Amino acid sequence: MSEGLVHLLQLLVSGVVTGGIYALVAMGFVVVYKATHVINFATGEFMMLGAFFAWTAMSALSAPFAVALVAALLASALLGMATERLVLRPLLGQRTISVIMVTIGLAAIFKGLAQIVWSGDYRSYPAIFPRAPIALGPLLLPSRQFYPFLIALAAIALVGLGFRFTRTGTAMRATADDQMAAFGMGIDIRRVFSLSWSLAAMTAAVAGVVVGIIGGISPQLGAIGLRTFPVVILGGLDSIGGALLGGVVIGVLENLAGGYVDPLLDGASLKEVVPFVVLVLTLMVRPYGLFGTREVERL
Amino acid sequence: MLIGNYKETYAADEAILRTPATRVWTVVALGAALAFPFLAGDYLLYLVNLMGVLAIGALGLNILIGFTGQISLGHAAFMGIGAYGTAILASRFGLPFWITIPAGGALACAGGMVVGVPSLRVKGLYLAIATLAAQVILEWVFTNWTSVTGGIRGINVAPASILGFPLDTDTRIYFLILGVAVLHFVLATNLRRSRWGRAFVAVRDRDVAAEIVGVNLFRTKILSFMVSSYYAGIAGGLWVYFTKVLTPENFPLSLSIQFLAIVIVGGLGSIPGTVYGTVFMTLVPEMLKAGTGLVRGVWPDAQSYLFPLRDVVFGLLIVVFLIFEPHGLAEVWNRVKRFFSLWPFAK
Numbered sequence: 001m002s003e004g005l006v007h008l009l010q011l012l013v014s015g016v017v018t019g020g021i022y023a024l025v026a027m028g029f030v031v032v033y034k035a036t037h038v039i040n041f042a043t044g045e046f047m048m049l050g051a052f053f054a055w056t057a058m059s060a061l062s063a064p065f066a067v068a069l070v071a072a073l074l075a076s077a078l079l080g081m082a083t084e085r086l087v088l089r090p091l092l093g094q095r096t097i098s099v100i101m102v103t104i105g106l107a108a109i110f111k112g113l114a115q116i117v118w119s120g121d122y123r124s125y126p127a128i129f130p131r132a133p134i135a136l137g138p139l140l141l142p143s144r145q146f147y148p149f150l151i152a153l154a155a156i157a158l159v160g161l162g163f164r165f166t167r168t169g170t171a172m173r174a175t176a177d178d179q180m181a182a183f184g185m186g187i188d189i190r191r192v193f194s195l196s197w198s199l200a201a202m203t204a205a206v207a208g209v210v211v212g213i214i215g216g217i218s219p220q221l222g223a224i225g226l227r228t229f230p231v232v233i234l235g236g237l238d239s240i241g242g243a244l245l246g247g248v249v250i251g252v253l254e255n256l257a258g259g260y261v262d263p264l265l266d267g268a269s270l271k272e273v274v275p276f277v278v279l280v281l282t283l284m285v286r287p288y289g290l291f292g293t294r295e296v297e298r299l
Numbered sequence: 300m301l302i303g304n305y306k307e308t309y310a311a312d313e314a315i316l317r318t319p320a321t322r323v324w325t326v327v328a329l330g331a332a333l334a335f336p337f338l339a340g341d342y343l344l345y346l347v348n349l350m351g352v353l354a355i356g357a358l359g360l361n362i363l364i365g366f367t368g369q370i371s372l373g374h375a376a377f378m379g380i381g382a383y384g385t386a387i388l389a390s391r392f393g394l395p396f397w398i399t400i401p402a403g404g405a406l407a408c409a410g411g412m413v414v415g416v417p418s419l420r421v422k423g424l425y426l427a428i429a430t431l432a433a434q435v436i437l438e439w440v441f442t443n444w445t446s447v448t449g450g451i452r453g454i455n456v457a458p459a460s461i462l463g464f465p466l467d468t469d470t471r472i473y474f475l476i477l478g479v480a481v482l483h484f485v486l487a488t489n490l491r492r493s494r495w496g497r498a499f500v501a502v503r504d505r506d507v508a509a510e511i512v513g514v515n516l517f518r519t520k521i522l523s524f525m526v527s528s529y530y531a532g533i534a535g536g537l538w539v540y541f542t543k544v545l546t547p548e549n550f551p552l553s554l555s556i557q558f559l560a561i562v563i564v565g566g567l568g569s570i571p572g573t574v575y576g577t578v579f580m581t582l583v584p585e586m587l588k589a590g591t592g593l594v595r596g597v598w599p600d601a602q603s604y605l606f607p608l609r610d611v612v613f614g615l616l617i618v619v620f621l622i623f624e625p626h627g628l629a630e631v632w633n634r635v636k637r638f639f640s641l642w643p644f645a646k
Contacts, residue, residue: 039424090622096423097370098621101563104556105617112610120607219607226435226552229428237424268443276432283429287421 006138011259012252013139017149019251021210024152025224026231026243027159028203034176034238035196038088041103043204044225045110050076050205051212051221052118058126065128069209073202080201081194088197089190107222114219124216125209148210155206159199160240172196176238230275234282236292245290250275315488332477336470344469346581351476352537354577355483357561358570359530362487364559365568366496367523368503370427373414373434374531374558379441379550381407381532386454386545387447396459396466400479400536407532408525410437415524419517434552441547453546456539466540476537483530487570490526499523500568560613564620566629575628583616584609 025043032040040046053075057068087106091098129147133140163169174182175192183189211221231250235242258271288294306312316322336344360374385403388394394402414433421429441448448454458467459475466472490496498519501509510516539545557580565576587609591601620627 037424039427087618087622094621094625095368096427097364097368097559097567098563098625100370100424100427101559102618102621104559105614105621108556108610108614109618110614112607112612112614115607115610116604226431229431233425233428265443266445268439273436273439276435279432280429280436283421283425283432287425 007259010139011255013136013141014145015252015255016248017141017145017251018255019248020149020152020156021207021214021224021247022228022231022251023244023247024156024203024207024210025228026235026247027156027240028200028207029228029232030235030238030240030243031159031163031172031196031203032200033232035172036084036088036193038099038103039237040200041100041225042083042107042110042222043200043228044222045107045114046076046080046201046204046222047208047211047225048114048217048219048222049079049110049208050201051208051217052114053205054209055123055125055212055217056118059123065125069206072205072209076201076205077198080198083201084194084197089193107225111219111222118219120219122216122218125213128213144214148213151206152210155203156244159203160244163240168195227275230279230282232289233279234289236289238293239289239291242289242291250278253278313492315485315492329481336473341469344473346585348469348473348476348541350577350581351473351480352534352541353558353561353581354574355480355537356531356534357558357565357577358483358487358573359527359534360558361562361565361568361570361573362490362499362530363523363527364562365566366491366499366503367520369520369523370423371430371524371527372427372552372555372559373430373432373437374527375550375552375554376434376437377407377411377414377528377531378535378538378554379437379547380410380528381535382539382545382549383441383448383454383535384532385536386456386539389456389539390454396475396536396540400533400540403536403539404529404532407535408529411524411528411531412521414528415521419520431552434555438547438550438552441550448547449545451547453544455544458543459540472541476541479533479537483533484570484574487530491570495519495522503568560617564616564627566627567625569627569629571632572627572629575632579628580613580616583612587612 025047028043028046029040032038050072053072054068057063057071058065061068063071083106087102088099091102129143131143133142134146135141163173171182171187172192172195174185174187175189179189182192208217208221211224215221228247231246232243233246234249235244235246254271254274257274258269261270262268282289304318306317311317316325335347339347356374356378359377360371363369363371363374381403383403384406385396385399388399388402389396414430442451444450458465459472460466466475491500498509498514501512501514502516502519502523506516509519535550538549542549561576561580562573563576564580565574566572588605591605591608594601624631
């Protein structure tokens with residue numbers, strides 16, 4: 001294979017890996033948005049806390065990775081529930097700006113607390129996976145990208161299938177579809193809200209662990225949450241399939257821009273803004289995204 | 300409830316300073332503001348200058364959010380547009396501040412018009428995200444368009460001067476900031492009772508109903524974005540003359556969030572609330588700093604927790620105000636006033 005082709009494939013593969021992680025984070029947004037029509041600006045911070053929970057379990061309690069992951073999931077689920085109950089529920093039905101701002105406030109609180117508890121230092125998980133890189137034909141994928149990517153895929157599949165086939169998942173979809181009707185059919189809406197937030201927090205925790213394995217953990221880890229907005233908007237705010245596709249598209253575009261355009265620019269990095277340019281274009285052409293529900297409303 | 304405060308003409312009813320007490324207090328406040336720099340210490344003066352600049356920017360955001368009900372997460376970026384406009388005109392063309400600051404405002408205003416266009420297609424959450432994108436993209440432009448913005452090295456600007464008299468100290472720039480701030484607060488107060496101001500509020504309360512009574516939604520929303528960005532641009536221009544050096548990291552997303560917090564804590568849609576919010580949100584971190592300084596004797600590590608603690612308190616303020624005091628400090632102030640004017644007849 002020619003060198004150029006290998007370069008392209010390498011970019012595509014790392015784009016798909018990045019995209020898989022974006023998709024997982026985006027899933028956290030979508031779950032909450034579907035049920036409660038809230039965009040959670042603290043998703044990145046939920047990720048960061050999840051990563052720290054797992055890290056604490058592994059380093060302080062020397063738990064094996066699987067146990068640590070489960071512990072982090074449980075802790076995040078509780079945190080998600082508490083957040084919904086204490087902060088979001090009192091604001092039910094308030095103006096959009098209030099709901100957005102409250103999650104931004106939460107993000108600041110979580111970030112500050114994490115810095116107080118765990119300090120601002122960079123940390124990394126103890127070695128979890130075999131070190132040998134994975135060979136895909138002519139391409140080499142570092143093991144610390146390959147295995148986390150598998151975890152991300154598994155989590156996406158699990159959430160997607162759960163949404164589709166379990167009783168609770170059906171209740172969540174029904175609530176998203178028509179709150180009144182769902183309520184009338186005996187679905188406990190408050191429980192659905194609470195479960196959605198804990199599910200979103202758990203998804204974020206897995207994403208946090210994945211990102212933590214790839215790039216290390218610090219209170220700044222949540223910054224990636226911001227970069228997933230283009231993903232959810234492109235895919236459609238209330239579409240899980242959209243989150244998946246949007247994640248991969250944005251991840252690949254980002255890597256292509258980074259690989260082909262950035263070397264031509266003098267020091268500037270197009271990679272940083274490409275997702276947001278896509279976001280603006282999406283909003284102009286098709287605001288509800290590729291698979292989002294088209295809402296007819298007066299503007 | 301004021302007693303004996305009759306209005307016999309429409310003009311009296313629409314006046315800004317409606318009671319003798321407000322008139323007296325306004326004069327007292329202006330007098331105090333003029334005397335302030337000669338009485339205050341350097342650091343306090345610096346803080347007040349900072350508050351003045353932030354208050355103008357926050358007022359712009361309050362016009363957009365509080366009056367018109369649109370959302371912007373990119374306010375700091377518009378401040379950046381104004382700041383760069385001002386700095387480039389001043390440093391490359393040597394124009395005086397009374398041209399460069401309004402020009403910066405106009406440039407930001409044009410930027411606001413462009414970003415306001417998506418508000419035709421999207422609202423609410425989507426608009427928030429569109430403006431977030433504007434913030435990220437503009438920040439990127441400030442950093443990477445090196446031939447114009449100077450990149451991360453930034454731009455140095457000579458102090459503003461009036462007829463050869465340089466405004467190079469904090470005391471001197473204070474009067475420029477005070478003048479511009481007073482002018483723009485009066486402007487906003489007048490805007491609110493004008494035809495356009497009422498159109499803004501109508502759009503916020505019920506856009507469909509507003510359109511039916513003849514408010515052109517498109518023009519009103521765009522105008523609101525333009526006015527809001529103009530205020531941000533003016534704040535940016537003053538910022539340039541205040542700090543005299545301009546770098547891209549002056550206008551991060553966190554500043555946009557700071558503006559939002561000021562507006563929410565101060566009171567959505569309240570002009571005096573904007574001032575209370577600015578003062579409060581600027582003083583809280585200072586008090587935390589003083590607090591950690593006080594406990595240093597018993598707890599030497601306190602200093603290292605200052606920054607994270609600031610984040611926590613900042614977030615807590617936003618959350619607590621939204622849940623327990625959604626109308627902000629302006630409403631708290633009104634309650635206090637009411638308590639004293641009715642005392643001892645009611646609680």
